[in-house]
Amino acid sequence: MAFPTTRLRRLRRSESLRSLVRETRLTPDALVYPLFVCPGEGVRKEVRSMPGVFNLSVDEAVNEARQTHALGVPAIILFGLPEKKDEVASGAWEEDGIVQQAIRAIKREVPGLVVIGDVCLCEYMSHGHCGVVKARSAPQSLGAAARDALNTASVVSVKNREEKEKAIETLASFAARAAQFDYEIVNDATLDLLARTSVSLAHAGVDIIAPSDMMDGRVAAIRKALDDAAFSNTPILSYAAKFASGFYGPFREAADSAPQFGDRRSYQMDGANLREAMREIELDIEEGADMIMVKPAMPYLDVIAAAHERFDVPLAAYQVSGEYAMIEAAASNNWIDRERVMMESLISIRRAGASIILTYYAREAAKLLT
Numbered sequence: 001m002a003f004p005t006t007r008l009r010r011l012r013r014s015e016s017l018r019s020l021v022r023e024t025r026l027t028p029d030a031l032v033y034p035l036f037v038c039p040g041e042g043v044r045k046e047v048r049s050m051p052g053v054f055n056l057s058v059d060e061a062v063n064e065a066r067q068t069h070a071l072g073v074p075a076i077i078l079f080g081l082p083e084k085k086d087e088v089a090s091g092a093w094e095e096d097g098i099v100q101q102a103i104r105a106i107k108r109e110v111p112g113l114v115v116i117g118d119v120c121l122c123e124y125m126s127h128g129h130c131g132v133v134k135a136r137s138a139p140q141s142l143g144a145a146a147r148d149a150l151n152t153a154s155v156v157s158v159k160n161r162e163e164k165e166k167a168i169e170t171l172a173s174f175a176a177r178a179a180q181f182d183y184e185i186v187n188d189a190t191l192d193l194l195a196r197t198s199v200s201l202a203h204a205g206v207d208i209i210a211p212s213d214m215m216d217g218r219v220a221a222i223r224k225a226l227d228d229a230a231f232s233n234t235p236i237l238s239y240a241a242k243f244a245s246g247f248y249g250p251f252r253e254a255a256d257s258a259p260q261f262g263d264r265r266s267y268q269m270d271g272a273n274l275r276e277a278m279r280e281i282e283l284d285i286e287e288g289a290d291m292i293m294v295k296p297a298m299p300y301l302d303v304i305a306a307a308h309e310r311f312d313v314p315l316a317a318y319q320v321s322g323e324y325a326m327i328e329a330a331a332s333n334n335w336i337d338r339e340r341v342m343m344e345s346l347i348s349i350r351r352a353g354a355s356i357i358l359t360y361y362a363r364e365a366a367k368l369l370t
């Protein structure tokens with residue numbers, strides 16, 4: 001039946017009519033609030049690129065957890081900023097690691113709140129990568145680079161501008177070669193550390209283990225380690241399709257986890273690949289993931305929709321730091337209506353098919369929804 005019999009605007013005439021026919025609803029019980037825990041006491045250090053988000057000492061994290069729970073948000077996810085970093089990520093799996101301390105304190109003070117432990121090594125590794133780094137070739141020493149450069153430069157007699165530029169280019173390429181070295185993020189050696197970290201978090205009382213490293217086979221390794229340690233009831237929420245994304249920028253400041261060299265493209269997914277994302281998810285479910293996640297959210301809504309269509313496990317999506325920072329930046333310039341865009345961004349993720357949304361807006365959205 002076409003116009004004029006059909007008039008879709010009939011059901012948009014008032015808020016009560018619109019609400020009655022609304023297809024997607026957002027409720028606070030779908031939200032997870034991320035917290036960044038750091039050493040010290042009474043510490044609340046705002047993340048420069050994420051206004052309203054803080055590095056919190058354990059006591060402050062407990063306060064924040066209590067308030068979050070009171071607002072009707074059922075879960076938090078914890079990230080840690082350790083006292084010191086090293087080459088084996090000790091801070092991730094030590095019994096008194098910063099996240100382990102926070103889990104114990106929060107589970108004691110706010111027992112009803114679900115605590116999810118992010119499992120990755122980048123925050124605890126001196127090099128900032130998510131796995132164990134093995135050098136394939138040593139970096140060239142600066143002395144050797146300078147000698148090579150001088151040898152090359154001495155055969156170039158600089159007569160005119162063109163030659164001078166060419167000589168500078170040659171020198172620059174030597175300097176660049178000295179600065180970088182060939183390395184590999186070793187998959188299987190990393191699995192042991194991830195498994196050890198997961199068991200340590202389970203011992204501290206975490207409710208859900210959420211591996212975010214993107215190593216192959218990590219879900220199976222973690223499941224086995226948890227079962228062997230008598231944590232067969234601890235579920236795994238796998239960051240199954242995590243894309244190498246520019247939207248993580250502000251998080252790296254928040255968690256102090258930027259790689260010191262190279263990037264994460266050899267383990268995180270290529271942003272162009274939807275079919276591969278389905279394979280990643282399928283494998284993680286086979287390995288024993290109880291829930292899956294797509295990250296980031298808004299630039300990958302099609303991946304969320306496809307995953308929702310195809311898989312019957314609970315599906316989470318992470319509205320990442322860059323998504324948050326963009327909204328905050330535009331709103332602070334009065335270019336957009338902050339609350340409206342915040343809620344619109346969350347409903348879009350829900351509509352795409354995510355039943356769980358990890359977001360820095362969890363608390364504010366919960367306030368507006370109740």
Ligand SMILES: [Zn+2]
Nearest residue numbers: 120121122130
């Ligand atoms: Zn990582």
